Amino acid sequence: MFRLLKDATVYSPEYLGKKDILLCFDKVALIEDNVNPAGFKDIEIVNCDGKIIFPGFIDLHVHITGGGGEGGFTTRTEEAQAEDILKYGITTVVGVLGADGVTRNMPNLYAKARQLELEGLSTYIYTGSYQVPVITLTGSVQSDMVFVDKVIGVGEICLADSRAFEPSFDEISRIAAQTRNGAIISGKAGLVHFHLGQGESAMEYMFRLSNETLIPKQHILPTHVNRTKGLFNRALEYLKQGGNIDLTAGFIPSGSDPECVATYDALKTIIDNDLDFSGVTISSDAYGSVPTFDENGNVVSSETVNCKILFDEVRTAIKDRGIPVETAISIITKNAAERLKIDNKKGTLQVGKDADCVICDSGLNIVNVISKGKMY
Incomplete structure (x- = not known):
């Protein structure tokens, strides 16, 4: 019933210092300087002295x-x-379809x-894929948002690729409007998640949605914005104007790809530039493909990545x-929790929220993971 994480250095992600964390089933029950286990029946004590505890990560x-x-x-991957x-x-995790819908x-x-979810994760999905018009489960974006529990938005809609x-633009703005309307009715985040390619027009739709429609910026989330330096610079302008951006882990500058910006350099x-960090997230794009095309658009190589790169970077x-x-x-x-509008239960270590924790050693190497109260 109870698990006590004893004497850990806790980041909520705000630094809380040395704390004990009491978990009850799948929830955080207490975060105190010292929790006496004597008063609790059926309790497992985990010695976390010298360890660091973070909230569970969200991809x-x-x-x-x-x-x-x-x-x-x-x-195929x-x-x-x-x-x-x-x-x-x-x-x-939030599941997404890509080029193959x-x-x-x-x-x-x-x-x-x-x-x-049955195997231990908390899961959500976007409805649709690269394709426009969007192919949904119920026949419309709004209905998916309202009636399908796991659908929190639309994506990844492919642009400039x-x-x-x-x-x-009319099609894009209509999709965003439908998503916004579905979000109002369902109380969900209602994100329109855009895959941005290397084309110079990639960020322009984001600015146009802000300047030419009344759809709030909170519903728009472009990803892969660190794919090129030029794209990243436009993304910084969007961030300055109050927009949200999603960096992609795994873009590492190299001889074959000198124009991308690594996430850690992007964060620096x-x-x-003293920009608002609350508008920034990182995702892994894991289990998708990373194809390389020749000048005729043919795939000459294709790789994939796993979720490891998220915390690595x-x-x-x-x-x-x-x-x-x-x-x-x-x-x-x-x-990430705020972007997905699940911050009432995810994203921070607080009493009453889900018991999702990552236990690391002093070198920031993962030792244990607790998801919904179960230790892995």
Whole structure:
């Protein structure tokens, strides 16, 4: 019934200092300087002296059903496995479809989210895929938002990419309006999650949605904004205007890709420019494909990544770029929960919230993960 995490250094993600955390079933029951276990029956005590505890990490862009296929059936990637996500500290994921919305479809995505939930994760999904018009479960974006419990938004809608369906601005604004309306009725976040390609127009739809419609910025979330330096600079302008942006882990500048911006360098730039960190999240894009195309648009290679890169890059931001622990951790906990409008139960360590915790050693290596009160 009870699990007591004793003598840990706790980040909520705000620094709380040395604390005891009492978990009762799947909830946080107490966070105190000292919790005496004598008064509790059926209690497990976990010695966390010398350990650091964070809230469970949230990855808001994971291809849980697998992805790929741009180079034919042999380039399809594997489905996600719960144990492979949990061991990297991630306790909440949002499933997404990408370029392949045909052999990977919405019923498949919903069923996979249900499976991962039964195996220990908290799960949500976006309705749709790269495709416009959006293919939904119930026949409309609004109905999916209202009637399908796991649907928290639409995406990932592809823009400025050779795989895009070339939507017009009117189509994009109509999708955003439908999502906004569904969010009002259902009380959900109602995110329109945009995949941004390398095309120069990638961020322009975001600015136009802000300037030419009455749809609040809270419903718009572009991802892959660190794909190129030019795209990232436009994303910084959007952030300055009160927009939200999602960085993608795994973009590491190299000889073959010198134009991308690593997430930890992006975070350093955001801090150095004194921009609002609450508008920033990081996601892994795990289990999707990372294809390389030749000048004719043919796939010459295709790779995939797992969720490990999410905390790896946050840890690099802390240890190598000097970003404060509280700030770096917030982008995969508190900020992500607020963006998804699940901050009433996720994203921070507080009494009454879900018992999602990541226990690390002093070197920020993950030792244990607790998801909904169960230890992995």
